[in-house]
Amino acid sequence: DAKTTQPNSMESNEEEPVHLPCNHSTISGTDYIHWYRQLPSQGPEYVIHGLTSNVNNRMASLAIAEDRKSSTLILHRATLRDAAVYYCILRDVAGYALNFGKGTSLLVTP
């Protein structure tokens, strides 16, 4: 699977929008972009995924660049509960294993 690059950490104020970037310049045509997060003392949790088009669900939005070399996870209103490590993961359509990198540690302050 191709690699992803994320900032080590980001900080946000509560109730503000948060944009978490991810670069994946070597993405292949069959790679899906997945986002998972890990809250403290819990296992990873699925957030969202997409292939080419922007995606929205109840947790977040995923904006994918036209050339697919980067994407942004958008939390529309950060809450204290959103403080977690966020992982951007590329996975081939035929693949199963998730290749977690270092992720971005998001700090949300009141």
Added chain:
Amino acid sequence: EAGVTQFPSHSVIEKGQTVTLRCDPISGHDNLYWYRRVMGKEIKFLLHFVKESKQDESGMPNNRFLAERTGGTYSTLKVQPAELEDSGVYFCASSQPVVAGTKNIQYFGAGTRLSVL
């Protein structure tokens, strides 16, 4: 619906002993995965079951690790003998049978923290 359950939540053993970790996937999930995070490192894939068959065990570190999934339900991961470098958190995940168009979302358990002294 019950989530992925792992037992025990924490295990402390001495070097050279044997430990068995258990994972109960979500009912109906054919796919079961083991991952681990050792101290200071990233979460790494260990292996993948489809029902009772090992589909991919490329991430298993060495032959001290044995994973089983008899009957295609729960799975166990045995470490024998345990070494100091095996300390870390072991996660189990499960996902639905893959059908064209499904998301294949993996649902993770809370993990088992293994401490080898």
